[in-house]
Amino acid sequence: MNDSLFSQLDFGPLKEFLDDDNVTDISYGNGGNVNLKTLDKGVYKVERPEINNALMEKLAFQCSNVMGKTFNMAHPFLDAESAELRLNFIHDSIATNGISCVIRKTPAKIRLNKAKLIDEKYCNVQIHDFLMKCVEGHCNIIVAGETGSGKTELVKYLASHTKENEKIITIEDTLELHLDRIFPQRDIVAIKTNNIASYSDVLVACMRQNPKWILLSEVRSAEAVMAVRNSISSGHNILSTIHADKAESIPMRMYSLLESNQDVTQFLSTIHRYVQIGVCVKGYMSKALGRFQREIMEVCEFYVDEDNKPCSNVIYRKTVDGKLTLKNPSKYLLEYLELQGVILPQDTFRLGYVNNGNKDDKVEIENNNNNNN
Helix, strand or coil, X not given: CCHHHHCCCCCHHHHHHHCCCCEEEEEEECCCEXXXXXXXXXXXXXXXXXXXXXXXXXXXXXXXXXXXXXXXCCCCEEEEECCCEEEEEECCCCCCCCCEEEEEECCCCCCCCHHHHHHXXXXXXXXXXXXXXXXXXXXXXXXXXXXXXXXXXXXXXXXXXXXXXXXXXXXXXXXXXXXXXXXXXXXXXEEXXXXXXXXXXXXXXXXXXXXXXXXXXXXXXXXXXXXXXXXHHCCCEEEEEECCCCHHHHHHHHHHHCCCCCCHHHHHHHHHHHCCEEEEEEEEEECXXXXXXXXXXXXXXXXXXXXXXXXXXXXXXXXXXXXXXXXXXXXXXXXHHHHCCCCCCCCCCCCCCCCCCCCCCCCXXXXXXXXXX
């Protein structure tokens, strides 16, 4: 949607939440229920009688008019998108308890910084600095997590630490990254796929643009999986997200999205060879902290050993009882980083051992009961 037209929409009492930087999502349904998703409280209901079916129907028809689309029984779905907002409507002809709407805010800003990450226990200093070294060393990184866990925000933060002279191309089906607006001075190309320009079409064009980094907003289809595989196997670096419950399961989750009968071992070997790091983030209500908490729960390294076997090394893991497990990166990751000009000590986290990729390597465990869920 054209931003100038979008700014003319009358959001009425919804504007209170649109102007609140703490609110990330607004959900309306069930004949008057308004639920907010915020950075500090998670999801909760608010009482706003003035936000009702009549208001939402009016907003939907405003959107449909400026977009030149139809929203009625014959066309019961409507999507609207501006630079920093996404709206989705479902008509009451199929939403039997009244019109339904979700508004997602996608601001052109980096919400995260190192001090915030450490102070809010998103991660510790060791893991933060390690991930920064991985970005500096051009590791391919995929961030996993559930909806609303903060995957995209972490990818934006990681991307903000790429070098100024490295060209970035973002490929999205819904605009969320906004790196071109955040860093207008940088060489960034922002591409939005549609029914004319698919992931495959866009990727071919991207290769001719000579990017250093390709950022896919989310891997959620077979076409996106193949886009990732083709990008990394051609020597480009990627940052992306995927729905998965563990970092260690990212390669298998990618395989499950494929619609072909490709050999599983061959596919996993490719992903383990070219994707160096998987990160899992989680959002939950923390009783100990008394607020909604987002944090890194797992960092996993992928590699292929001397026998061409796909392997993983869980570098960092936090369990629900607050126990932290920390393990040095393997020699394979250290060698990769060294080739990129980033030198890390073999005993990266000062655990008293060197990780040569053996299963019986020592693991350092510490209890952190202050961060219990």
